[in-house]
Amino acid sequence: MVRAFWVTRGSGAVTRARFRTVPGWVLVPALLGALFVLLPLVGMLLRVDWPNLWGLLTSESSLTALGLSLRTALISTLLCVVLGCPLALVLARVQLAGLRILRSLVLLPLVLPPVVGGIALLYTFGRLGFVGRQLEALGISIAFSTTAVVLAQTFVALPFLVVSLEGALRTMGTRYEEVAAGLGASPTVAMRRITIPLVAPAIASGAALSFARCLGEFGATLTFAGSMQGVTRTLPLEIYLQRETDPDAAIALSLLLVLVAVAVVGFSAPARRRRGAGFRSGLSGWLREADVSSGVRLMPMGPGPHRRPVEESLPTGAGEYPLLRTD
Amino acid sequence: MGKSTVFAVIAGLLAPDRGRVRVAGSDVIDLGKGRSRTWTPAHRRGVALMAQEPLLFPHLSVLENVAFGPRCKGEGRKASRRAARDWLSEAGAERFADRYPEQLSGGQAQRVAIARVLAAEPELVLLDEPLSALDVSARPEIRKVLKRVLADRTAVIITHDPNDVAELADHTVRLGPVESGRWMTVAQALVARPRVFE
Numbered sequence: 001m002v003r004a005f006w007v008t009r010g011s012g013a014v015t016r017a018r019f020r021t022v023p024g025w026v027l028v029p030a031l032l033g034a035l036f037v038l039l040p041l042v043g044m045l046l047r048v049d050w051p052n053l054w055g056l057l058t059s060e061s062s063l064t065a066l067g068l069s070l071r072t073a074l075i076s077t078l079l080c081v082v083l084g085c086p087l088a089l090v091l092a093r094v095q096l097a098g099l100r101i102l103r104s105l106v107l108l109p110l111v112l113p114p115v116v117g118g119i120a121l122l123y124t125f126g127r128l129g130f131v132g133r134q135l136e137a138l139g140i141s142i143a144f145s146t147t148a149v150v151l152a153q154t155f156v157a158l159p160f161l162v163v164s165l166e167g168a169l170r171t172m173g174t175r176y177e178e179v180a181a182g183l184g185a186s187p188t189v190a191m192r193r194i195t196i197p198l199v200a201p202a203i204a205s206g207a208a209l210s211f212a213r214c215l216g217e218f219g220a221t222l223t224f225a226g227s228m229q230g231v232t233r234t235l236p237l238e239i240y241l242q243r244e245t246d247p248d249a250a251i252a253l254s255l256l257l258v259l260v261a262v263a264v265v266g267f268s269a270p271a272r273r274r275r276g277a278g279f280r281s282g283l284s285g286w287l288r289e290a291d292v293s294s295g296v297r298l299m300p301m302g303p304g305p306h307r308r309p310v311e312e313s314l315p316t317g318a319g320e321y322p323l324l325r326t327d
Numbered sequence: 328m329g330k331s332t333v334f335a336v337i338a339g340l341l342a343p344d345r346g347r348v349r350v351a352g353s354d355v356i357d358l359g360k361g362r363s364r365t366w367t368p369a370h371r372r373g374v375a376l377m378a379q380e381p382l383l384f385p386h387l388s389v390l391e392n393v394a395f396g397p398r399c400k401g402e403g404r405k406a407s408r409r410a411a412r413d414w415l416s417e418a419g420a421e422r423f424a425d426r427y428p429e430q431l432s433g434g435q436a437q438r439v440a441i442a443r444v445l446a447a448e449p450e451l452v453l454l455d456e457p458l459s460a461l462d463v464s465a466r467p468e469i470r471k472v473l474k475r476v477l478a479d480r481t482a483v484i485i486t487h488d489p490n491d492v493a494e495l496a497d498h499t500v501r502l503g504p505v506e507s508g509r510w511m512t513v514a515q516a517l518v519a520r521p522r523v524f525e
Contacts, residue, residue: 175378175382176382176384178338178340178369179376179382180395180399181338181339181368181369181370182369182370182374182375182444182447182449183395183399183443183444183447184370184371184400185370185395185399186368186370186399187370189370189399193395194384197386198386
């Protein structure tokens with residue numbers, strides 16, 4: 001085979017550098033795409049009023065909006081986790097007629113314009129909505145309150161968590177749960193001790209994405225919750241408002257949101273890569289290195305966290321791994 | 328592939344349209360027309376299935392993996408760990424107790440998987456080609472372990488390896504081409520202690 005020849009060519013070192021699956025000209029539109037995303041950020045950075053940045057960020061209205069944004073986004077993210085994890089489990093693992101349709105409907109807020117979401121929420125939980133009317137009778141008013149902000153954010157952010165967790169659950173399969181059942185674990189025990197720990201990184205990255213989406217929520221919030229300082233005016237609403245009167249403040253707050261977004265992407269991207277076992281292996285690899293450096297040699301391994309002992313070259317009798325014994 | 332399907336049905340991972348399965352003298356499946364429907368969920372059957380791959384829980388240490396079964400039975404953390412250590416040494420794997428599965432070779436992991444199955448104290452152990460994923464040189468050793476720990480247990484093993492048959496089996500069932508049946512695989516299943524399927 002040509003491929004085998006290619007692999008063994010040279011001194012055995014496999015190099016992929018010469019084989020390209022990407023035509024050279026693709027680099028041009030790719031670069032344009034990257035620039036299109038990055039240039040507006042540069043444009044914003046160039047307009048930031050650096051000397052007064054701190055003052056702009058710590059003005060009373062900014063701090064109020066920031067505090068409200070963080071508070072509501074945290075509660076909404078929590079709601080997303082509490083409601084989204086069971087939903088993702090059901091969508092990924094329960095086989096029921098009609099579940100596919102439910103799945104696409106539940107993911108609708110991903111593609112729905114947020115304003116439309118806000119309208120829908122308003123005519124459900126608002127004073128005249130069919131749920132809101134009942135709540136109103138009980139003396140609970142949701143629309144144009146901080147609760148409305150949380151509902152709007154949860155509505156738009158929930159699909160993010162569901163999608164990423166459902167994907168992880170499907171990739172993971174159910175083999176470990178099958179083993180657990182054979183060992184006597186009820187479905188609840190298996191979920192608690194096997195499923196959730198294994199998809200914890202996916203839950204974390206899904207929650208991070210949801211948090212970012214909550215923080216950026218604008219359309220549904222404005223429609224369903226309005227823009228009252230300290231009550232419903234979150235950071236994006238504050239930015240939109242300031243844009244008219246104090247562009248410098250708007251830019252400063254925008255910068256803040258960009259930084260949060262960068263932090264979230266940094267947090268969720270590696271978590272997605274080392275989903276499930278990978279996360280723990282990274283952790284135990286790190287711990288092992290710490291052990292080696294403290295003089296306690298557990299294994300005759302290099303510092304790489306993913307190296308395995310090679311059994312094939314060793315005798316397999318009990319207690320006969322001279323290199324592997326824990327001294 | 329009829330053999331693995333049979334195992335999945337016995338273990339409670341697949342439901343047959345109709346039929347009856349008895350494990351250790353009690354019905355776990357009895358499905359079909361005109362019968363009272365019986366379906367024991369997988370975790371209450373006392374049937375542990377071991378596949379080709381060890382499938383150790385990657386986020387738990389070797390010790391916690393083996394202690395999983397006792398914990399599910401309601402044993403305390405300490406008692407479970409003690410039992411786990413005993414079973415690990417039974418399978419010749421006690422020195423791996425503090426490692427994580429990804430630090431084990433195939434043969435080491437399979438030893439741990441054996442210890443984990445035994446620690447759950449199942450009524451019936453199902454082994455689906457337990458040695459076939461291992462390096463040829465690692466097989467005799469694991470086979471010896473299996474022979475030792477399965478000695479007084481009810482176990483059913485699927486294998487293609489005549490050595491397994493020679494060393495492990497009390498009773499052999501060959502699944503071959505059946506004229507009018509649905510199993511058309513040429514393969515062997517063998518019963519280490521044939522009590523269950525008498």
